[in-house]
Amino acid sequence: MEIPVLNEGQLDRFKLHLIEEERSPNTIEKYSRDVRALLANFPGEVGFTKEMILDYKQCLLEKYKTTSVNSMLVAINQFFRFCKREDLRVKLVKVQRSTFREHRRELSLVEYKRLVRAAQLKKKERLSLLIQAICSTGIRVSEHRFITVESLRKGVVRIVGKGKERTVFLPDKLRKMLLDYCRRKGISSGPVFVTRYGNPLNRCNIWAEMKALCASAGVESTKCFPHNLRHLFALSYYRLEKDVVRLADILGHASIETTRIYTSTTDTECRRSLERLSLLA
Structure with missing residues (x-):
């Protein structure tokens, strides 16, 4: 079976899918931004592997707060599911819920x-x-x-x-x-x-x-x-x-x-x- 290519073309189709799913404009914009950042991190790459995505996840953790990283991973995982690449989906980072606000x-x-x-x-x-x-x-x-x-x-x-x-x-x-x-x-x-x-x-x-x-x-x-x-x-x-x-x-x-x-x-x-x-x- 041919493995779907993950590129801007797929991202465009993913956006249309989100519109059909009646996602809010803000959600569509955010998901697109997060997926585009992933693709930009591997310019010209088509043969994505689970190891590459795990490395990307680690890079995100070094730059952003855990809650922000998890929101990005949700978008990326949704994109992988749409592309029928369940093998690339990664787990969210477990966060203990805070009992108080700052x-x-x-x-x-x-x-x-x-x-x-x-x-x-x-x-x-x-x-x-x-x-x-x-x-x-x-x-x-x-x-x-x-x-x-x-x-x-x-x-x-x-x-x-x-x-x-x-x-x-x-x-x-x-x-x-x-x-x-x-x-x-x-x-x-x-x-x-x-x-x-x-x-x-x-x-x-x-x-x-x-x-x-x-x-x-x-x-x-x-x-x-x-x-x-x-x-x-x-x-x-x-x-x-x-x-x-x-x-x-x-x-x-x-x-x-x-x-x-x-x-x-x-x-x-x-x-x-x-x-x-x-x-x-």
Whole structure:
């Protein structure tokens, strides 16, 4: 049997396969990038072996964090499966799940409010409202496009993605703020957070705009990124309701184990708990 050649042509066919599988644009872009990096590491090579892939895996471990390496290996393994080269698939690196979050990356409620205030002082109204929309609903940054004028009128956002659908309720204060914003900006239908050309904001631009607030807000850059707003929502909700099952539904998690990561304590809180035990003589 002829062994499939692994090259850019196969990568193009793999991308079409992902589109047919209804994978998200972000997933397709990431998988393509990871596979392209593999192919670039062996220019002109067609006779891939398991040893070559294991060496590549080791090189990745020397350059990136384990979690990042595993995400790359998932993409590569999917590519090998598509190419019917199961013999090249490699195991992911086992990682012991951390029982706490890193305090230095944790965004506090006070810091969040400083970010909102900094955006307002810089006359970045759209950014200020987007930060508040993400943090008060727990949506992913890529899901902001589902917040439309139509959804504001209903007070409910219907989010479709990753092969499933979920409903997100909008706090009444947020709904009124966004309706007022749309009225003043002349946005009569469709997504609320758009560019001057009417296209939904790009996640990279949102990231960059948030990073630009760090200095004036007095927030460390390691804490200033959109996904941390989702974490703050999850932690605030859990501390109030203590309902991890309902929180998983709101966040759109398929597994409660994923939600538990969002609700775990920080390393600082863990240390304080150990000190309060008073078990030393």
